[in-house]
Amino acid sequence: MLCFGLMSPMCKVAMQGGVIDGLTLATLRVSGAALLFWLVSLTRPQEKVRRRDLLPLFGMSLCGMAINQFCYVSGMQYTSPTNGTVAATTTPVFTLLLSVLFLHLRTTKRKVFGMALAACGALVLILGSRATGGVSGHPLGDALCLFAQFAAACYFVFFGGVLHRYSPITMMKWLFGLSALVTLPFFAVHVASAPWSELTPAAGGGACYVVAGGSFLSYLLLITAQQRLEPPTAATYNYVQPAVAATVGILLGVDLLTWQKMAAMALIAVGVRFVTHDGREKMEIVN
Numbered sequence: 001m002l003c004f005g006l007m008s009p010m011c012k013v014a015m016q017g018g019v020i021d022g023l024t025l026a027t028l029r030v031s032g033a034a035l036l037f038w039l040v041s042l043t044r045p046q047e048k049v050r051r052r053d054l055l056p057l058f059g060m061s062l063c064g065m066a067i068n069q070f071c072y073v074s075g076m077q078y079t080s081p082t083n084g085t086v087a088a089t090t091t092p093v094f095t096l097l098l099s100v101l102f103l104h105l106r107t108t109k110r111k112v113f114g115m116a117l118a119a120c121g122a123l124v125l126i127l128g129s130r131a132t133g134g135v136s137g138h139p140l141g142d143a144l145c146l147f148a149q150f151a152a153a154c155y156f157v158f159f160g161g162v163l164h165r166y167s168p169i170t171m172m173k174w175l176f177g178l179s180a181l182v183t184l185p186f187f188a189v190h191v192a193s194a195p196w197s198e199l200t201p202a203a204g205g206g207a208c209y210v211v212a213g214g215s216f217l218s219y220l221l222l223i224t225a226q227q228r229l230e231p232p233t234a235a236t237y238n239y240v241q242p243a244v245a246a247t248v249g250i251l252l253g254v255d256l257l258t259w260q261k262m263a264a265m266a267l268i269a270v271g272v273r274f275v276t277h278d279g280r281e282k283m284e285i286v287n
Contacts, residue, residue: 007214008081008245012254014206015077019199022074027187032211034176047170056162057174064155065179072148079141081249082261087145089268093118094153096275114274121267122146172219
C-alpha cells in the first residue's frame, strides 16, 4: 500500500512540464509493466494457460488494466494526489454493489449504510474540487478516478474465478500483456510524438516509478499478499494510501489538503469499514 500511496504524487511529478500527459503515462505504465513481467517470467517455470481462460483473461485485462489504469492516470492529470487516492479506496464498495445487483449476493443493512456513506464521501470529494476551482482537485479528474475503481470492481466481480488458477507472475504477464496489445495500436503514435528532449530528470524519475514501482512491484506484492493474508487484514492496509499520498503530495508541492478532502476521506473510510467489517467480501484495490 505504500507503493500504491506513492503512485498519485509520482503521477503528478511525471506530468509536470507537460512533456508527459495522462495518455502517454498510462501507455508507458501498461506497456512497461507488461515488458517487466514477461522478462521475469522467462526466469521461472512456464505455465500453460488453458484456451478457455483466454476470454476471461482478456476481460480482466480490459477492466482491471486498460480501462482502470488509463482512467486513473488520466484522472491524475487533472486532480490532486489525495483526491485520486481517496477515490481508489472505493473499490470494495463498487464490488459489493455489483455483487448484489448481478451475483445476487445477500447483504445487510450495515453494508448498505456503508455504501451510502462512501457514496457521500465521493460526492463531497467531487463537489469540494468544484468549489475550490480545481486548485486542489478537479471534478473531471475525480470522476475519472472513481470510474477507474468501478472498472476494477468489474474485474473482481465478473472475472474473479480465474484469479487463483495461475501463479502471480503468470497472471500479471498475461493481464498486462493483453492490455498492452489492446492499447498500443491506439496510443503508440501519441507517445512517440511527445517532445521527449524536453523531459526533465524529475519527470523522468516520476515516470520510472509509475512503471517499475507503482505498477510492476506494487502488483507483484499485492497479489502475493492476497494469497497469504486474510481479507480483513489486507483491507486494513488500504487506509495507508490517502495518508501517504497527502503527505508526499504536500511535501512535493503538488497537493493541498482541505477540510473537504478530510471529510471525504473520513466518510469513505468509515463506509468501507462497514462494507468489509466481517471479512466475507474480499477488499482489493487496482490503480
